[in-house]
Amino acid sequence: MANLPKLLSGFTVLPVSYAHSTHIIYARAHTSAKSKNSAFPVDRTLFLVNVPVDATDREISLFFKHCGTVERVVYDRDALDEEQAGDETEDSGDEDEEAESSMDVDASEKNEGQPRKKRKGQKDAKEKPVAPTVVPLPTVPLRTLRKTGNNAHLIFLDASSLAKALAPPPKPRLWPSSEEPKGLARYAALYDSRRPPLDAVKAHADSSMDLFEFELAKSKQQSAYRKGEAIIDEDGFTLVTRGGAYGQTLGGGVGVANKRFQATGRTGSRKKKEPKEKETFYAFQKAEKQRKAVMDLKKNFEADKARIEKLKESRRFKPY
Structure with missing residues (x-):
């Protein structure tokens, strides 16, 4: 240093x-x-x-x-x-x-002297x-x-x-x-x-x-309204409004039919489609389908073979 x-x-x-x-x-x-x-x-x-x-x-x-x-x-x-x-x-x-x-x-200053309106269900x-x-x-x-x-x-x-x-x-x-x-x-x-x-x-x-x-x-x-959940006021009642053919709750959920809709008596009946059973859902069904396909091929082969033999016999020209 x-x-x-x-x-x-x-x-x-x-x-x-x-x-x-x-x-x-x-x-x-x-x-x-x-x-x-x-x-x-x-x-x-x-x-x-x-x-x-x-x-x-x-x-x-x-x-x-x-x-x-x-x-x-x-x-x-x-x-x-x-x-x-x-x-x-x-x-x-x-x-x-x-x-x-x-x-x-x-x-x-503008609102001075005017009492503020309190909304329904609004808390202090x-x-x-x-x-x-x-x-x-x-x-x-x-x-x-x-x-x-x-x-x-x-x-x-x-x-x-x-x-x-x-x-x-x-x-x-x-x-x-x-x-x-x-x-x-x-x-x-x-x-x-x-x-x-x-x-x-x-x-x-x-x-x-x-x-x-x-x-x-x-x-x-x-976000209760956006999620479709019913809004319940402080007294325990679900808030409902009328709109369209059905009455709707403020938050969504179950609707209440109005008088005009009830007068029409529309039930909206639709025929339900019967469930179609799958043919190859189980293993044995798949094996049966494959076996049937092989048997159909053999059957068609024998039929074609017999038809060809019949055509050979029906020919008129026989060189030997």
């Missing part, structure tokens, strides 16, 4: 000391071609390369604590793009909510069943492992902290430790988290089945 350069291709070399090894992080000031990009302030952002694969935000913040307060840490550029996309969707969602709320206010909002909640499985907070050579953007709270972070250190600094398991302890904790106790699994499975049955009953109630 004595021959380690302080600068390399414009990057400041920051050696990190572990218990049994040394890791190298390369840092430089962030430069952006877009001046209007406020996500990464140029005067407060430090660009890091070769960040440890198991590094956390807290550990990186503590490592650069002597330079100043760290505002946030962003890993890779894709994470930032996702943040910006999320902010845009949130802004658009807020605008939609404001528009909907204004529409609701206008509608409420308080009587709606509440969906059951799923009991989650126990989890263990584990650090995220990233690819080797991962980069990150470190944003300081003050611009003066950037110059302190780019100053080459006189000796390797110790990497801060955290309470989260790392190394072999992380994989042991991951192994234990994927094998929760039986009572926790049972509670999670039971609550999931309750939610599934609730959603199934809800969807079945909404």
